[in-house]
């Protein structure tokens with residue numbers, strides 16, 4: 032604790048806080064142009080200058096930690112002059128185009144030019160031609176750029192892509208890009224304080240002040256990031272976020288136009304839906320659903336006795352059941368914030384590149400700020416994250432159980448409570464079959480020394496593994512031993528919520544009603560079923576996200592048709608609004624309308640509430656590791672590309688892309704196909720015809736097969752051995 | 761941003777009902793109304809005024825539509841969209857301020873980026889059935905693009921009727937003939953503005 036004074040108010044700082052951070056926490060205003068709280072200080076604008084009593088000159092408050100007992104002055108005549116001059120300099124040759132600029136109305140340059148009363152210009156320099164650039168999702172106008180470096184900072188630190196950089200050249204300096212590194216997340220657009228880095232699609236289509244801002248949460252993956260839907264005349268024009276403190280990936284920022292537009296209520300279809308619910312044996316649904324709707328389905332199940340089917344959530348539920356028994360806690364204990372501040376990360380069975388973008392962002396930040404050691408255990412090396420990963424461990428397909436068992440054996444010191452299990456491990460065999468060597472394990476161990484916040488990430492390939500139960504047990508056991516904070520990544524947006532709320536079953540024979548899954552009678556928010564439902568950007572409700580927070584969803588666009596609550600009401604499960612169920616979900620009894628969704632001055636998130644884990648005291652024995660199945664020949668990995676998650680991202684205007692099978696040169700040779708071929712293959716009984724493309728960065732004999740256009744998410748192991756048949760005409 | 765404003769789902773709370781006597785539904789009620797109206801002789805009052813004026817000579821009545829009153833240059837009737845004298849280009853930059861300021865919410869503008877990367881107005885309409893011709897749009901326009909014109913004959917058989925951007929825009933031939941009208945006052949540039957502008961030092 033460091034005690035000092037800001038404008039004669041006594042304040043205290045903790046280690047690592049800058050003077051600016053403390054001032055903001057204490058609600059004392061210091062103007063800034065280049066400060067980005069979520070990243071390290073750029074210190075490029077000098078607006079945050081302050082004076083310290085009895086010291087000469089100005090000090091940059093954004094990157095200076097306070098010293099005991101100093102007296103900081105945030106405002107004086109000379110500071111005002113200094114700041115006014117900085118604004119004047121920013122305005123030299125700045126185009127007078129606020130009238131058309133996208134940023135007008137929320138522009139830092141505009142605001143501070145007025146704030147510091149720049150009414151005349153005393154500086155001048157010869158202007159030069161500066162070319163606008165269209166890069167992808169973003170358009171860059173160097174004439175508007177004030178070179179604050181926020182965009183390069185987020186791109187390099189927050190996202191970890193190293194796409195943007197400053198091309199130096201004195202007055203000619205500007206931002207440039209290595210396009211191949213850009214993942215089109217749009218983070219750079221969101222932090223730009225002026226109109227220089229703008230969204231290509233949004234550009235010149237609306238003004239900031241015309242847009243209605245609705246705070247909500249992203250519905251594409253389990254991070255459920257905070258966002259604002261900004262709409263005009265009932266149409267979402269763009270998505271923004273609290274970019275000072277939180278991030279969005281490209282799917283959240285650009286995949287917003289997935290609403291289901293219906294003109295009116297289809298009464299005939301509605302009455303058929305009611306009948307269907309009364310007569311059905313199964314209700315099948317996907318985890319792209321709010322907690323409240325999941326709760327309603329569960330209530331309907333109690334009343335009508337149908338089987339409630341969601342295989343993907345059930346697999347997760349089972350995984351967590353087994354995990355809980357060995358962790359002695361019903362939930363995993365890591366959050367994305369833990370990941371960001373971690374100095375040691377191991378992931379297993381997870382595609383860090385694309386399964387959940389916030390994991391990738393978090394790992395990048397851990398590497399930048401904490402110099403984290405990151406190791407991924409997976410059959411494929413994801414080259415896109417090569418700047419983050421310290422050690423790729425390529426296990427054989429299917430050997431995740433062996434891998435985790437060996438990790439447990441390597442790290443756990445006191446093995447007495449699971450003696451039989453550890454004694455049964457045949458290292459030679461496991462190592463041979465899983466292709467994980469002793470050296471790799473000892474490298475993991477060496478790097479673990481003196482680490483403060485190690486995190487273990489458990490991904491979908493483990494959750495949906497044929498031996499998931501035992502893997503979950505080992506993972507739980509690792510959490511209990513406090514060797515790692517563990518994160519079991521929910522595979523879909525609200526998998527965690529559904530798994531906590533619903534009592535799920537296997538499908539039985541007979542009729543099925545599907546909610547966003549095709550069935551005999553389909554309720555669809557995609558507009559492709561028998562009755563139209565609102566999409567997740569048209570609903571109020573909550574999700575339980577990867578941080579185990581219950582977060583709020585508000586409607587960005589109106590829906591004119593029926594919703595699940597109407598069906599429930601007609602079936603006798605009554606409530607006025609669907610959000611009346613929020614307080615009855617079985618977590619905390621807080622009403623929907625009392626839930627927050629904002630960040631405070633220093634970036635503390637007030638988003639819903641945290642769901643508490645239940646503790647238990649079981650002492651069970653781990654199962655022996657089973658012999659491994661062999662996977663040979665051509666293997667496809669059902670992994671989606673970045674920015675694609677489901678049928679709700681697949682058709683959005685800015686995310687649309689080709690669904691190619693992508694593999695390495697080696698894969699092509701081994702499977703006797705070549706780039707450009709159309710190939711036919713089947714995975715778990717589903718037949719795919721895909722255009723094959725070679726990605727020369729890839730290695731190994733595993734190819735990526737995107738499945739995001741399928742309405743239900745599979746609960747099967749994502750690696751599959753396939754026969755490829757070339758079907759070129 | 762907090763959620764409170766979104767939590768009021770009762771959208772009709774700001775409405776109130778106007779107290780109007782119900783229409784008679786029974787035969788007796790209807791009959792009573794007819795009798796009342798007939799014997800109040802309201803109709804005759806109107807007829808009498810017309811009759812009186814018909815026979816009076818030397819009245820002030822303008823024989824519209826044969827005769828029309830001259831309209832002052834600052835009269836606020838249907839809007840016009842002006843062009844630049846220098847280039848004949850459209851003045852409107854699509855800033856949307858007129859749409860924002862319009863108190864009867866009758867201006868609707870859509871913009872997009874054009875092939876030269878400039879902002880372009882893709883859709884612009886004014887709902888004349890709602891417009892109260894207050895002149896705020898003309899006052900706020902930073903480009904002196906939108907002004908009010910003298911065209912006031914906009915009767916329509918529908919409550920909603922629109923004027924579009926193309927109709928308001930000064931035609932090119934009129935521009936070529938230098939017939940575009942400018943006037944001082946409301947929304948116009950102040951005289952001697954040039955002298956009052958502080959110039960940026962052009963050191964080179």
Ligand code: SF4
Pocket residue numbers: 125126127128129130132133134135136138139140141175225226227
């Ligand atoms: S960046 Fe800001 S100051 Fe510059 S033209 Fe745009 S709105 Fe105006």
Ligand code: SF4
Pocket residue numbers: 168169182185186190192194195208212213214215216217218219220
């Ligand atoms: S979109 Fe994302 S990855 Fe691309 S340049 Fe911007 S911040 Fe970097």
Ligand code: SF4
Pocket residue numbers: 175176177178179180181182183206219222223224225227228
């Ligand atoms: S593009 Fe924007 S964020 Fe990037 S340096 Fe320029 S002003 Fe800053």
Ligand code: SF4
Pocket residue numbers: 249250251252253254255256278279280281282283284387388389
């Ligand atoms: S898709 Fe996931 S990571 Fe991306 S913005 Fe949405 S919730 Fe966040």
Ligand code: SF4
Pocket residue numbers: 851852853854855856857858859869897900901902903904905906
């Ligand atoms: S205020 Fe003027 S320039 Fe702006 S949109 Fe309206 S007419 Fe066009």
Ligand code: FES
Pocket residue numbers: 062063064065066073074075076077078079080091092093094
């Ligand atoms: S905020 Fe400190 S230098 Fe820009």
